[in-house]
Amino acid sequence: MSALVQFVDVSKRYANAPALHSTNLAIERGKTTVLIGPSGCGKSTLLRLIIGLITPDSGTIAFDGSQITPANIDTLRRRIGYVIQEGGLFPHLTARANILLMARYLEKSQDEMRTRLLELCELTRFSGNLLSRYPIELSGGQRQRVSLMRALMLSPELLLLDEPLGALDPLVRASLQKELKEIFTRLRQTTLFVTHDLAEAAYFGDEIVLMNEGHIVQQGSLVDLREKPVSDFVSEFINSQRALVFT
């Protein structure tokens, strides 16, 4: 089976500096791919290119075999779920309204929406009582669950997570990591996960993509990165967080 997302010679410059040098990358179906690297390495840029928040300066990105263009991007976005660090929940809408926003926009049936909402609450262990609350009335962990439900509402083929646990305190983070992993496994969800934390990458990643200064430096399993580093940067990056990962 072909890759779900295929980057071919994609590059992106922001006004002052290149964000992504010419890059090739394939995101495999059914797996969790983790993008990792220091701040500003281009990992979020990759994610934002897929969801069409920015457009590439050169090269092409294909989703499920068709090239992403301004004409088809809105349709493709509905096949992709996107969760960001702060949750991105709209403060004027209740948790339920946030989750159902797109389904309502696409005029899905009430039954379909109710069933899916129940499924998702069960999946994310979110109490139905909290659905009528506004984001401000929820804890950080609860907000991320709602954000995840919103992303999963339309059963997307691809889930993009941009440091989804970055703003949570360590205890909540640890338990949510565990739940997320279970969810991905259970759904066999194709996931692209951005983090700067090697432990998290190791925990989630079937495939780890290490980036630095707009380049993909090395791609493979954690063992590959540790045993066969392609450069000093890889060794240094692994070693700097080693204590956390291997002890």
Added chain:
Amino acid sequence: MKLLSRPKSVGRDLSLLAVARAHRRGLGRLTLSFLILFVAVFSANAQSAVIGSKKFTESYVLGEIAKRTLNDAGVPAEHRQGIGGTIILWQALRGGQVDAYPEYTGTIAQEILKTDRKLSLNEIREALEKFEVGATEPLGFNNTYALVMRRSEAERLGLHAISDLRNHPELKIGLTHEFLDRQDGWQPLRARYGLPQQNVIGIDHALGYAALKNGSIDVKDAYSTDAKIADYDLVTLEDDLQFFPRYDAVFLYRLSLPASTITALRKLEGTLEETRMIRLNAEAERTRNYARAANLYFQGGTGSTTAAGESFWHKLTRWTLRHLELAGFSLLLAVIVGIPLGIIASRGGPTGHAILGFASVVQTIPSLALLALLVPVPFFGISVRTAIAALFLYGLLPIVRNTASGLQDIPRSLRESAVALGLSPMARLWQIYLPMASRSILAGIKTSAVINIGTATLAALIGAGGLGEPILSGLNLNDHITILEGAIPAALLALLVQWGFDLLDRVPTGILPVGFILAGTDACLPHRLGSLCSVRALEA
């Protein structure tokens, strides 16, 4: 719902309702905000003759007398008092917003026909004919300009005539703005007499008397039939070089008026000799009531019905309703136009800057100047429309600016979330961006509403009525009570509107969930990156 049904129950303009409804559909909750103060009161003044008057006592009294005379002759007439100066009234007469108003022959020649020659009444009539305007015979008195001083000061310095002023360059002169600029005003007068005074200021006519009394100025211009000359114990300096032309009072009227109206108006010819006019002016100033002074004219004469004095509460209601009409309707327009402009402005770029720039520039034009600029424009003239248009322009900036900043302040992460979900641009705007900016937009509308309530008092300057009417006549009569009759209700109205909006801001979730918005974004998103990003940049 109760609010919505209100305009209907008053039985007013249906199109206005339609606008209100369409608007409500579109902007949902925001609409509630101004429905609170928006009470549609389009008074339908049928085909009655409109008498105008200038902003000084004698003109008011003459206007009132003309109205009564027409009414007595069975011609329905209304008096729009204190509309403004010569040019504004002349424009209004030509534009048909006013059917007749009292004018002086000297003014007609100098200011309207722009000639230096002294014209006979027949020459004036001939010249006015091409403007479709006629003039009555003189009413009976010559109200020429005069320079006046405190009697004590004049006696101390031994001044009797204008030429005596040459020897006293230290005297401070305060003149009405109109006199300062007139072709038969200060400049030629100074040249003719060779007057040396350098200390010349422009001051409102009524305020000038107070200034003269307390010694802030020593000499001012006055009308020779002005009752205040006696009231303040002033003396008139003799025009020893016969500089001032004759100012015989006449009524100017539109030639297209029905013959019966013109005939009725002409009954006033030769009925007002100078002493009688001074007495009427004095009565008006003493009783602070023009209708009462007009009564004096009719007593022992034409056997008229006594003008039923309008009760204070009735007047207050009329002023307030008109005031709300002016402020409410202009606010409605400002909301309908301002929010879309604010949305465009929020995207930045040359267009956005141009919109904000335009709205800011309009705000800096003095309201009097803006009114004066709009009056000569054909569609506007002396009308409620002009006042509403000016108020609309003033109300625009706060709404445009707050809409734009409210949208720009939405954190970037939330904008991107809306885009990433796959909502169409319109859906993003209606379901996400506008609701999130609604609190800021509401604050803008509140500012506009309060500004408009205040500024609407100036509408009285062009005869559009409202609570400015008593303020203006009070100012003219130097009567603080009358000023307060307008000023206090206007201030209360502004407070009430402010209070109403504040209440609206606190309405709990469900009806108006804006209360959560600011708190919500602040709490979950400590880094508000959004203000620097424009909608367009993010949606490329």
